[in-house]
Amino acid sequence: MTAPLVVFFGLAALAVIGAVSLILQKHPIHSALSLIVVMVALAGLYLLMGAEFVAAVQIIVYGGAIMVLFVFVIMLLNAGVEEHTSLSKMAGPPGLLLVLALAGFIAATVARSGASVQAATQTGALSSTKGISEMVFKDFVYPFELTSFLVLVAILGATVLAHREKS
């Protein structure tokens, strides 16, 4: 086993453990912490692939903003331990089956896919930050502008939703 492979398996195990823990934990804060572990592990994987910029953005936006918002809302609403009814317990086994089918389907697709994807390994030599900025501001400038519009709409939406009407 080479060093990158060891790092990969370590981070992958961390991510999977985090995701399983997200399901098993009863309290939303613990679930949120598990999800943060997954996100940090994924950022590590991006670094391993040489996608530095995406790794940094992953932690800054996902870890530092979105998940903080989740934790903030959980604290604000004082969310307690999750309660499970008989209906939700019933949802477990079929859900597990569905997930196994889905994962099996994707694994089969990967296994049968052409040699091109399997053979291609990460070179990690892609100089990403400059290239990404050129793509975002040249090739993808219209989608970029559209996303800014989307964010504006989201800001307005959040403000309207959170606004308490004075009766």
Place this chain on the structure above:
Amino acid sequence: MRALLTTNAELVITIVKIALLLFIVLTVNAYLTWFERKVVAHIQSRWGPHRVGPHGLLQPLADGLKFLFKEDPTPAGVDKFVYFLAPLLALALALTSIAIIPFGPDPIRLFGHDIYLGIAPLNLNIGILALFAITALGVYGVALAGWSSNSKYPLLGGLRSSAQMISYELALTMSVVGVLLMAGSFNLRDIINAQARHPERGILGWNIWPQILGFFCFFTAAVAETNRVPFDLPEAESELVAGFHTEYASFKFAMFFIAEYTSMITVSCLCTIMFFGGWLSPFPASWTVTHYLPSVILIPFGLWVIMDGVRYETIFGRLVLPAMGTAITALGLVLIVFPQVNAFIQAPFWLLSKILTFLFVYVWMRGTLPRFRYDQLMAFGWKLLLPLSIVNVILTSFVILAKMQWGAQ
């Protein structure tokens, strides 16, 4: 053993550097508390700590011992795992962020290896982004501490701090963009080198002049990010007892304390590097006379410490202070005698003196400014800082574009 050392030389050097930096940062932290108490005391016409050791210089040691030996009760009803995780997280993230900072341009040549000052690799292309990523995670320490304590004051403190940190992080990130545009790189070394493009200009070449707006936004947002006065609402003692760390005692409290002071150091380093030329001297490069400035400062200071020491009240002070003064004077003399050492020391000297100035500004603000009200804090962040920093980005990019278009040298 020897073979192991030669094959893994890089690894060994890095581990030694980490241990050394950790030691330095923790010591500086301890003396920062002394410095803060002394300066605030003098601002308020008091003496500050002066009982333990000469001029209270052993006070940090006494404080540390107290933290270690105090009783450490765990309150009933806390979420154990998160309660113990929170201070660890805060401290670990604060200390990690220091690792990204470079402390000098030139390597020291030791045992056939070039050893650069600073832990991060030279070509860390996402330097400043990595730093923001680490500080962005820092909010969890505070928020989780507030939540897990199962008590109302910490919860309110945690809520305040997470709202405050999300709000000010935007302004913090946007205010740096101007500097990044001028340097064309995320790498902290490149950012400093970009300010040395015109060595004959000295202080006039620093980013502070074109980026004065950005500096204002950055420093304000950074003070808010570190939860310091006047933005210390998460731990406002007159409203929330002690905010998020009310339920923490003994060493766990000390961990939050060290984390706060370490992030102060990080912010001072960042301000220095991005706006005040990092390790660059404020004088034009051709003035070699200024290389003697460290000695000119050190020798009179050492002599003054000796003078002060012989007249000190306690015998212990009369022994220790002159010894310290002699050491400082000797250091100043060594710098005059060995020109190579003097040339090497220039960059770290300027970096450290600028960082010290910023730390003083921090303490000065604590002694001077009243705390913001919560609604004022939010309005200030969203309605003033964020628009200002965006204006700064637009202005900077227009100027850069105009220079490219009309080719101003």
Place this chain on the structure above:
Amino acid sequence: MVPTNYYVILSAVLFGLGVFAFIFKRNVITIFMSIELMLNAVNLAFVAFSQALGKLDGQVFVLFVIVVAAAEAAVGLGIIILIARNRQTLNVERVDLLKL
């Protein structure tokens, strides 16, 4: 170096766990978090393919996904706060009436 299909399989596993969490969990906030988990899994596949093909399109797409996720989190958490305020519960099974 790590083969690309390792990354893709990890991504599939994480996505599957996200789907399962989405079905199994009963707290609105946790359900929302499982959506984020699925988005993250997809991002991993995007970056892996981007590196494998030597093109940056995948990474640019990941940035867009992250922006959309941020916008979605802002609106979604606003809705969750409204639900909690109006129904005094975060359990999705108790939010089963059309009117208050």
